[in-house]
Amino acid sequence: xxxxxxxxxxxxxxxxxxxxxxxxxxxxxxxxxxxxxxxxxxxxxxxxxxxxxxxxxxxxxxxxxxxxxxxxxxxxxxxxxxxxxxxxxxxxxxxxxxxxxxxxxxxxxxxxxxxxxxxxxxxxxxxxxxxxxxxxxxxxxxxxxxxxxxxxxxxxxxxxxxxxxxxxxxxxxxxxxxxxxxxxxxxxxxxxxxxxxxxxxxxxxxxxxxxxxxxxxxxxxxxxxxxxxxxxxxxxxxxxxxxxxxxxxxxxxxxxxxxxxxxxxxxxxxxxxxxxxxxxxxxxxxxxxxxxxxxxxxxxxxxxxxxxxxxxxxxxxxxxxxxxxxxxxxxxxxxxxxxxxxxxxxxxxxxxxxxxxxxxxxxxxxxxxxxxxxxxxxxxxxxxxxxxxxxxxxxxxxxxxxxxxxxxxxxxxxxxxxxxxxxxxxxxxxxxxxxxxxxxxxxxxxxxxxxxxxxxxxxxxxxxxxxxxxxxxxxxxxxxxxxxxxxxxxxxxxxxxxxxxxxxxxxxxxxxxxxxxxxxxxxxxxxxxxxxxxxxxxxx
Numbered sequence: 001x002x003x004x005x006x007x008x009x010x011x012x013x014x015x016x017x018x019x020x021x022x023x024x025x026x027x028x029x030x031x032x033x034x035x036x037x038x039x040x041x042x043x044x045x046x047x048x049x050x051x052x053x054x055x056x057x058x059x060x061x062x063x064x065x066x067x068x069x070x071x072x073x074x075x076x077x078x079x080x081x082x083x084x085x086x087x088x089x090x091x092x093x094x095x096x097x098x099x100x101x102x103x104x105x106x107x108x109x110x111x112x113x114x115x116x117x118x119x120x121x122x123x124x125x126x127x128x129x130x131x132x133x134x135x136x137x138x139x140x141x142x143x144x145x146x147x148x149x150x151x152x153x154x155x156x157x158x159x160x161x162x163x164x165x166x167x168x169x170x171x172x173x174x175x176x177x178x179x180x181x182x183x184x185x186x187x188x189x190x191x192x193x194x195x196x197x198x199x200x201x202x203x204x205x206x207x208x209x210x211x212x213x214x215x216x217x218x219x220x221x222x223x224x225x226x227x228x229x230x231x232x233x234x235x236x237x238x239x240x241x242x243x244x245x246x247x248x249x250x251x252x253x254x255x256x257x258x259x260x261x262x263x264x265x266x267x268x269x270x271x272x273x274x275x276x277x278x279x280x281x282x283x284x285x286x287x288x289x290x291x292x293x294x295x296x297x298x299x300x301x302x303x304x305x306x307x308x309x310x311x312x313x314x315x316x317x318x319x320x321x322x323x324x325x326x327x328x329x330x331x332x333x334x335x336x337x338x339x340x341x342x343x344x345x346x347x348x349x350x351x352x353x354x355x356x357x358x359x360x361x362x363x364x365x366x367x368x369x370x371x372x373x374x375x376x377x378x379x380x381x382x383x384x385x386x387x388x389x390x391x392x393x394x395x396x397x398x399x400x401x402x403x404x405x406x407x408x409x410x411x412x413x414x415x416x417x418x419x420x421x422x423x424x425x426x427x428x429x430x431x432x433x434x435x436x437x438x439x440x441x442x443x444x445x446x447x448x449x450x451x452x453x454x455x456x457x458x459x460x461x462x463x464x465x466x467x468x469x470x471x472x473x474x475x476x477x478x479x480x481x482x483x484x485x486x487x488x489x490x491x492x493x494x495x496x497x498x499x500x501x502x503x504x505x506x507x508x509x510x511x512x513x514x515x516x517x518x519x520x521x522x523x524x525x526x527x528x529x530x531x532x533x534x535x536x537x538x539x540x
Contacts, residue, residue, distance in 0.1 A: 009065030153265025292477025342374030430459020
């Protein structure tokens with residue numbers, strides 16, 4: 001396959017980018033009164049506004065040429081057919097099957113849909129048993145608190161979605177999340193719980209993940225210390241495929257929920273990994289989440305690239321990284337409920353695309369994913385927006401807002417949206433020295449000539465605004481699937497395997513070798529002087 005950098009489509013985009021290098025966004029708006037209408041894309045009642053990106057209406061058709069040059073439709077077909085597109089691990093990538101309800105989906109000649117439906121049916125039955133009080137703890141008392149113990153994809157997805165959908169939660173059940181190996185995470189969670197009413201979900205495919213199993217063992221010790229070892233079977237369930245290890249831990253294998261190798265961790269919310277979310281909001285709402293994701297799947301599979309929301313987000317990301325030269329992207333949800341979305345997307349995008357070696361084992365040859373970070377508005381406005389406006393660093397921003405609030409308190413939502421739209425407008429337009437001086441003089445400010453330079457805003461900071469109708473399970477499902485398909489598309493465009501994560505494994509490998517040295521069971525040897533000095537400082 002011809003590297004994307006060597007295609008005519010890439011060369012055309014390079015020439016186009018060169019022509020826009022010295023053009024300011026405020027001038028693009030001034031010269032084209034129809035800019036918003038030409039660069040805003042709608043899907044159902046969603047609105048994706050790309051008009052504040054450093055593009056013209058001619059840019060997107062050029063970028064769509066990259067979609068064709070990389071054969072994204074062909075790769076979509078490979079994914080849907082269950083081919084092992086995770087090529088370094090030889091695995092299919094079929095998280096789409098987890099929210100699919102229809103024709104068979106094959107992996108190695110086996111239709112996986114009956115297995116998916118069977119696990120969903122077990123999840124529904126389990127949620128009903130907990131919610132109704134049929135499932136009780138060892139002392140016969142109902143469950144009031146659920147603690148999910150996992151890390152990475154076994155934590156971030158359901159944790160983010162549980163917070164996002166707090167307005168829909170089952171009122172008599174609290175769901176907590178523990179991930180960090182630092183004992184403070186588990187200890188502070190357990191401090192407010194009663195073991196008689198607490199249920200633990202241990203989420204680990206192999207049941208060997210270090211952080212998860214250490215937290216699980218400590219939680220087991222806490223519970224058994226209060227209720228005895230026999231109580232473990234009524235207070236622990238597992239999401240795992242290692243049934244022998246589940247049983248050795250003390251969990252009845254009948255209370256283990258399976259998922260499969262063709263489900264990557266950061267794409268696993270839709271599987272039994274989503275059990276704590278289903279408990280938090282009820283299984284009917286969980287099915288609405290799946291339906292929203294499926295709707296986005298169908299949109300991604302069928303819409304042409306210039307009308308396709310995941311495709312457009314991916315093409316704009318590539319444009320900013322490789323043609324505009326932006327190295328960071330801020331995700332700025334103007335929704336407190338979506339407060340964990342930037343952290344979730346950090347894993348989804350940066351673990352998937354933070355790579356420089358392509359599928360042929362060669363360097364990609366261009367920058368890949370920018371560093372992703374963010375914080376909800378309006379909190380971020382009182383923290384880092386100063387740098388966005390006057391810090392002299394070019395970066396892109398992604399604003400996410402909802403037309404209607406999930407918590408409709410009078411007087412709040414209109415002010416929230418006013419701030420969201422104002423920030424993207426200010427980042428785009430900026431303020432010249434002449435404008436600043438005129439404002440100061442009109443306000444009869446003292447020393448206007450002195451203050452004017454401090455009031456200059458360069459502007460020309462590109463941003464995307466995604467306006468959602470509301471935040472509910474269906475919309476959230478579609479939103480998460482939107483970003484999943486964006487990741488898939490960028491992986492194809494950069495010819496990367498977006499579904500492995502060898503960079504994660506390397507640090508774990510070194511940590512395992514250092515642990516005996518820290519515990520005093522092995523001499524400090526074979527490490528650099530800094531690491532040796534740090535270990536010595538701890539042991540002393």
